[in-house]
Amino acid sequence: MNxxxxxxxxxxxxxxxxxxxxxxxxxxPVKAVEDVxxxxxxxxxxxxxxxSGSGKTTAGRCILRLVEPSEGEAVxxxxxxxxxxxxxxxxxxxxxxxxxxxxxxxxxxxMRVGDIIGEAIDTHGLAKGAARQxxxxxxxxxxxxxxxxxxxxxxxxxxxxxxxIGIARALAVEPxxxxxxxxxxxxxVSVQAQVLNLIQELQKELGLxxxxxxxxxxxxxxxxxxxxxxxxxxxMEQGPSREVYANPRHPYTKALLSTAPIPDPTVRRERVILQxxxxxxxxPPSGCVFRTRCxxxxxxxxxxxxxxESVSPSHSVACIRQAELATLATQKVTA
Amino acid sequence: xxxxxxxxxxxxxxxPEDVVLRAEDLHTHFIVGERAAKSVDGVTLTVRRxxxxxxxxxSGSGKSVTSLSIMRLLAHPGxxxxxxxxxxxxxxxxxxxxxxxxxxxxxxxxxxxxxIFQEPMTSLNPLYTVGDQIMEMIRLHEPxxxxxxxxRARQMLELVEIPAAEKRLDQYPHEMSGGMRQRVMxxxxxSCNPALLIADxxxxxxxxxxxxxILDLMRRLQRDIGMSILFITHxxxxxxxxxxxxxxxxxxxxxxxxxxEALFARPRHPYTKGLLACIPNPERDRxxxxxxxxxxxxxxxxxxxxxLPPGCTYAPRCPLVEPRCEGEAPGLVPAGxxxxxxxxxxxxx
Numbered sequence: 001m002n003x004x005x006x007x008x009x010x011x012x013x014x015x016x017x018x019x020x021x022x023x024x025x026x027x028x029p030v031k032a033v034e035d036v037x038x039x040x041x042x043x044x045x046x047x048x049x050x051x052s053g054s055g056k057t058t059a060g061r062c063i064l065r066l067v068e069p070s071e072g073e074a075v076x077x078x079x080x081x082x083x084x085x086x087x088x089x090x091x092x093x094x095x096x097x098x099x100x101x102x103x104x105x106x107x108x109x110x111m112r113v114g115d116i117i118g119e120a121i122d123t124h125g126l127a128k129g130a131a132r133q134x135x136x137x138x139x140x141x142x143x144x145x146x147x148x149x150x151x152x153x154x155x156x157x158x159x160x161x162x163x164x165i166g167i168a169r170a171l172a173v174e175p176x177x178x179x180x181x182x183x184x185x186x187x188x189v190s191v192q193a194q195v196l197n198l199i200q201e202l203q204k205e206l207g208l209x210x211x212x213x214x215x216x217x218x219x220x221x222x223x224x225x226x227x228x229x230x231x232x233x234x235x236m237e238q239g240p241s242r243e244v245y246a247n248p249r250h251p252y253t254k255a256l257l258s259t260a261p262i263p264d265p266t267v268r269r270e271r272v273i274l275q276x277x278x279x280x281x282x283x284p285p286s287g288c289v290f291r292t293r294c295x296x297x298x299x300x301x302x303x304x305x306x307x308x309e310s311v312s313p314s315h316s317v318a319c320i321r322q323a324e325l326a327t328l329a330t331q332k333v334t335a
Numbered sequence: 336x337x338x339x340x341x342x343x344x345x346x347x348x349x350x351p352e353d354v355v356l357r358a359e360d361l362h363t364h365f366i367v368g369e370r371a372a373k374s375v376d377g378v379t380l381t382v383r384r385x386x387x388x389x390x391x392x393x394s395g396s397g398k399s400v401t402s403l404s405i406m407r408l409l410a411h412p413g414x415x416x417x418x419x420x421x422x423x424x425x426x427x428x429x430x431x432x433x434x435x436x437x438x439x440x441x442x443x444x445x446x447x448x449x450x451i452f453q454e455p456m457t458s459l460n461p462l463y464t465v466g467d468q469i470m471e472m473i474r475l476h477e478p479x480x481x482x483x484x485x486x487r488a489r490q491m492l493e494l495v496e497i498p499a500a501e502k503r504l505d506q507y508p509h510e511m512s513g514g515m516r517q518r519v520m521x522x523x524x525x526s527c528n529p530a531l532l533i534a535d536x537x538x539x540x541x542x543x544x545x546x547x548x549i550l551d552l553m554r555r556l557q558r559d560i561g562m563s564i565l566f567i568t569h570x571x572x573x574x575x576x577x578x579x580x581x582x583x584x585x586x587x588x589x590x591x592x593x594x595x596e597a598l599f600a601r602p603r604h605p606y607t608k609g610l611l612a613c614i615p616n617p618e619r620d621r622x623x624x625x626x627x628x629x630x631x632x633x634x635x636x637x638x639x640x641x642x643l644p645p646g647c648t649y650a651p652r653c654p655l656v657e658p659r660c661e662g663e664a665p666g667l668v669p670a671g672x673x674x675x676x677x678x679x680x681x682x683x684x
Contacts, residue, residue, distance in 0.1 A: 051542035158636050188393035188569065193613035193632035200629065215542065218572070222615030222627070242625070245617070259547035261572025263614050265595045273551055274544045277512040293544075 019072035047224030055233035097170035101182035103162030114150030160191035239315030361418035376587030392584035449524035453536035455516035466504030514545035586648035603676040
């Protein structure tokens with residue numbers, strides 16, 4: 001259970017093991033994230049996908065310790081971030097940054113753009129005076145803005161430009177890992193493409209490693225090297241994204257991919273429309289959390305949490321019927 | 336088609352038999368002091384009976400203001416300043432919604448044309464049960480008893496596939512999930528059997544698996560009831576799934592209208608083409624060795640409705656721009672069977 005297939009067997013920058021987060025609410029404990037393990041290879045973009053309540057945002061924040069995890073470990077470059085005292089964590093905070101979804105609420109409206117970016121530089125004591133100004137100008141240029149923009153306030157920018165400012169702020173401390181939480185979801189399609197290109201350019205130039213949290217399956221397929229599919233706080237399937245998209249093995253992944261709208265009216269897919277709603281995380285189903293909506297659920301699915309089964313060296317599925325369902329699918333194709 | 340656009344004939348003659356709604360050169364402005372925000376700046380679009388017209392556009396394209404103009408639900412200082420909104424009533428008479436007195440509009444809203452929104456709580460009252468709200472709607476338009484209205488309300492919930500409908504009638508909106516509320520809103524909208532449903536981003540706030548359920552439901556309802564739908568969205572994937580016909584809006588104007596297959600197969604406006612190129616496509620965006628290729632974004636930003644460029648509003652971002660485009664606004668002209676484009680150079684596409 002604890003073993004997680006490492007992506008491409010390469011250099012792992014971040015290794016998350018058995019991460020759990022429980023929130024205590026008035027209505028009882030909520031298991032937002034439960035026993036999540038995955039690896040992030042250096043220089044790779046790992047997509048975390050899921051619907052509302054899947055725990056994708058909480059997982060990302062736990063890794064950065066913006067939310068304190070309940071259990072598990074997150075080994076970053078050999079050090080377990082969850083065990084670090086606050087003071088020691090600081091040095092690591094510089095190496096990990098976050099980009100938020102809403103470019104409107106994540107920038108202080110009373111600060112000039114130059115100060116927003118400069119604050120990050122000051123916090124970590126990275127540059128002063130003229131060197132600091134030069135660095136701000138350089139960062140703005142890097143994200144496609146101009147140095148003059150440093151004097152302006154956030155409200156003077158469009159949504160896409162604000163997201164660029166958010167990216168410049170994250171880059172100001174030269175991080176190695178960026179957690180991007182739905183960074184293009186609030187943007188119009190034409191602007192979204194601009195920002196996706198920018199993310200890729202920066203990732204290549206700076207050799208960044210990224211955790212890309214998103215509900216948009218089209219964007220994740222395009223951008224991410226690896227993918228982790230979450231449902232109600234648990235991993236359903238994970239692996240290299242090309243493999244998972246070409247050959248989804250979990251019934252949930254299959255349904256998710258088959259219902260994502262494709263901009264082509266001539267494509268006729270066999271759609272798996274799931275019945276019902278996502279259950280409340282206050283009262284998740286026993287055994288496999290997906291079983292209440294799964295078209296293939298059997299009695300055994302309610303009894304125990306399905307273990308992770310490898311279907312290839314780096315592709316795994318948490319479904320007790322995955323092997324059987326794969327055979328069924330092959331028979332159907334050959335028949 | 337172009338002849339119909341300009342023909343100044345009596346109302347009934349201007350609306351072909353199979354057309355339910357036709358906006359002609361509609362202008363809706365928000366006037367503040369000396370300045371006018373031209374949110375809708377000459378929109379022409381057609382909804383055919385029993386079909387779905389998807390109106391697609393990015394923020395600021397004027398798609399929502401167009402729908403609010405049709406329903407005459409514009410908030411102050413929004414005002415229809417020019418144009419017609421011809422609507423064929425169920426009894427066959429054609430009215431111009433742009434100039435219809437408010438009193439007559441009240442009989443049209445809900446009964447002839449109903450509207451649903453992105454956020455169900457904008458139309459649902461948190462203080463009343465779902466059943467009371469649907470019953471109120473029915474009794475507003477039809478002289479039926481409370482008992483009969485309740486029966487009808489239950490049938491409506493069953494129609495939108497809400498399980499345990501009888502029990503749900505006595506629940507409040509907050510007791511339901513987002514997808515369930517969206518179903519209730521659809522039930523409410525359909526409770527007086529409207530001929531036209533205007534749906535403004537009805538699935539945008541929903542998760543993909545729930546979105547698939549709602550789109551499926553709307554397709555089925557259209558097939559069973561035969562209603563026409565004006566579906567507003569920013570998502571071209573959703574358009575491909577639900578629309579018969581598509582109108583693409585940019586900066587307050589319809590720049591292209593076409594049957595859905597024709598639009599995706601060969602867009603005849605540079606904006607539509609640019610928009611489609613912005614959406615990642617796994618086949619197109621990978622090199623032979625599997626390496627990711629960059630996307631082709633549309634450069635620049637959508638112009639402000641307070642300061643629209645003269646001529647074609649897309650000219651500043653258009654790869655096909657020529658001097659003429661900057662001085663003169665192109666009209667909506669035929670560019671193929673049932674295909675209209677607002678571009679001088681559509682033949683190059």
